[in-house]
Amino acid sequence: MKNIRPIAFWPPVILFVAACVYNFQNQKGFTRMINDANSWLMSNFAWAFSLGVLIMLTVVIYLMFSKFGDVRIGGREAVPMLDDVRYFSITLTSVVAIGILFWATSEPLYHLTSPPQSLKITPNSPEAAVFSLSTLFTHWGFLPLAIYAVPSVMFAFSFYNMRKPYTLASTLTPIFGDKVLGKWSQVIDATCMYALIAGMAASLGTGVLSIAGGLKYLTGVQTGAFLWAMVDIAVVATFVISSITGLFNGIKKLSEINLAIFILLAVIVFVFGPTFFMLNLGVEAFANHLDTFFEKAAFTGAAAGDPWAGSWTIFYWCNWLAWAPISGMFLGRISYGHTIRKALFIQFVLPALFEIIWMVIFGGAAINMQLSGGGLMEAMSAGPEFAVYALLEKYPIAIFTIPVFVFCMFLSYVTGSDAFTTTLGGLSTTGISPDDPEPSMLMKIFWGIVIGTVTWVMITSAGVDGIKMLSNLGGGPALILELLICVSLLKVASKPKVYDYRKHDYTDDGIPIKSVTKKNIMSEGTNDKASKQKIS
Template identity: 30%
Template sequence: MKNISKVFYITIFLVILAVGYGALSPENFEVVTSNIKNFIADTFGWYYIILLSFLLALSIFLILSPYGKIRLGKDTDRPQFSTITWIAMLFSAGMGIGLVFYGAAEPLSHFAVNPATAEPGSAEAFKESLRQTFFHWGFHAWAVYGIVALSLAFFQFRKGQPGLISATLKPLFGKKMEGPWGTLVDVLAVFATVFGVATSLGFGAVQINAGLNYLFDVPIGIQSQLIIIAIVTVLFIISAWSGLSKGIKYLSNLNLVLAIALLALVVILGPTLLIFNTFTDSVGGYLSSLIELSFRTSPLNAENREWLDAWTIFYWSWWIAWAPFVGMFIARVSKGRTIKEFLFGVLVVPTVIGAFWFSAFGSTAINIQSTGIQDLASASTELVVFEMFNTMPLSLILSFVAILLIISFFITSADSATFVLGMQSTNGSLTPPNTVKLTWGIIQSTIAVILLSVNGLTALQNTIIIAALPFSFVIVLMVIALMKSLKEELKLMKK
């Protein structure tokens, strides 16, 4: 394979070590990674909370400041993709599959199983469940993606640097980023991306298996899940092979159509008035309590702190770990947009869509639970949405559309990742060779298969969260380098 950088070989070596450890000693791997993850949550939880709140504040500042007029590219460049397609692409790569997986399950859990502060099953728990879910999937998550993507897009398209994480640090460290230190930064980004997507492949296969079992009595087990991964792997490699302007673009638009169709069906067939009322009320609650939620650490309440570690700190770590992959993909499809247009689109649109999605699915699930129609809270996470559909009219159609959407999101996330991994391992090439993308696609699926077969997905998830800590320091440096360069760029524009 041509143009392969040393990042490729170093990351492959580290992946083999980690996966080998997980495959040969899965229980020990899970115990060790869980202990490290818990230590990081306890020790650095305050740091994650401050960091993400700072990134959100910085995003708002950049939108409102004169820096917002700077274009991500030359002044004559214009967006390659239409706004609708662009939103569909960033949404699909960012967290699309998570909305289906957690759309009903997370609000239901916050309501009936383990609320943050309210009494389980109470009216206050209902309100809190949606407010907390909006918080976890809203502005803070997209601020992480947005700032990382902005930095990459600015240096790549405006300053002519290669599309690498390390290249964004050159204003601070100069040529050193072309040596071992730059390689270390890029290896960390690729490692987090590989394991992050492999985890999604594993969990996605489990949920598709659950849906197919509900619809067609397909057996739930490792054999079915391996077949699902094999089929999806072929599909996402074909999509990645066809390029950014074909496969990924068309699939992202398909995702948007299927998601709107499923959302509309749930709103119409579910408790429609309740959905609109809870959406309106919960958005107000989310916005009015945003500052308090953003800085809550519960230092004097051990039980509440445990909840924060399990939910908020977990999500903040997860978004940081996914930032190299999602940020790089969003950057790649955002050339030609101004900083104001870019950050507003990345922050506001997915947050609003996500809030309405969780209102529809969460309110429907909680209504079913609280009225005693069915005990959804006792179902496993991957089955909650299908059990919910089972109580609604047109249940087979709802489940079928949901499975199609999961598969479509599944393929889009994976082929976006192969594209990004190809860029990262070919010195930032905007058109990585198909052989490189094929190799990464097979590697990701192999990791998922191996660790799924030994029940090692939880340990893999822990590994990604652990990788988030060192990458968070990289994000801090990226912000400093970006602000330094934006200040210089604004001076040049004024001249």
């Protein structure tokens, strides 16, 4: 207890206990309160979310092609703690895998059958099919990955190169100086922790429902509070155990298995599904995505009074932003030893391309089946989590693919929760540094129990939507924080030598010196413990 950062730790805990109690006492009042708050946020600040996301994308692209991209995280002698494949697998499975498993099949069906009224697209038409898939590229492509990349790069540079403390406030020191590292740092961390805890609980709740739906398909057992509790306990216990074993002994192995299963599932659906329809629709939809990129990214529906954007695009921007600051801390932490450009390629470019391909396969298959009278919308009447099982059931070897998909869903939630539990634990306590980056075992167990309990309470009472709304309320403060981080990044990128602890890594003109070879590293030696953590 003596190591707890009180301002960062207690407010999120107290707020969630209060939310659960209020939900039990007055569920209608709780739902009305958070719905009203979200409606106010969406309707008044849709413009800010849309512009903010586009600004972040612009900053990330600029960084990739600037001289700042040559800067190595941790110094030019730093050895990557993860090779490229493991770095990518952890990034993908801890950040976006959960979402694409759940939404790749169900979301395109909503857009196909209920496109925005203001666009006057006929439901279930060819135009609706193209709109549906191209909208997936907007919601799950380069824009959301840019939201994550901004705090990731800035935190990695501030933590490893500037040698600042393990707090989100460190990303703001180029603007405000070290005075922001006092109590203000705990306030910033508490706000982002609140948003992430709600997001994790909402995500876990979605996962519990999805896994329970898969078990129902496999065994016929009825879903309900008891089955949800059993799945919840299994997921929480697994990710807590994985988290306790340390970053590389737990999440590294889980993410590698998870990535292999992702590729296997994609290949199966691509081969046994409507292959040429997927490819043809995918090319057409991607062209439409490029043509309408800014239109879709900035669509608010205000002129026509269309609520579609608030339910989908703006809702997504809020949700991505609520997760991004603390997710970025985790991604920044595992970026040690890579250049800024390499980190952005693996965190930003590759996952976005993977998601687009995944959406072409699963989204294209779902659209084709619905247009052919496959009845996927009827299957979703019991919940969106049933769409993918209804899809896989129509394909050969469903007896194999459905259990594998359920297992992949389980692993995805475990992997993501493992990463974020470790980050929450680090923000809750003092003493986290590059040389000692792991929080205590008890802190990881505590956050695992909190998230699992909040998840079960919410899905058995208010449902997942209620806690999603709680998470989204963190999108407003996160937007302000991320825009400030953008300013920090641009300031650092213009003169990295001024801020880098290792001045000798630059020429007199401030140009980053190319990294030394591994042979030179071994001969020169290093006292940096983090650089010795390379996984062969």
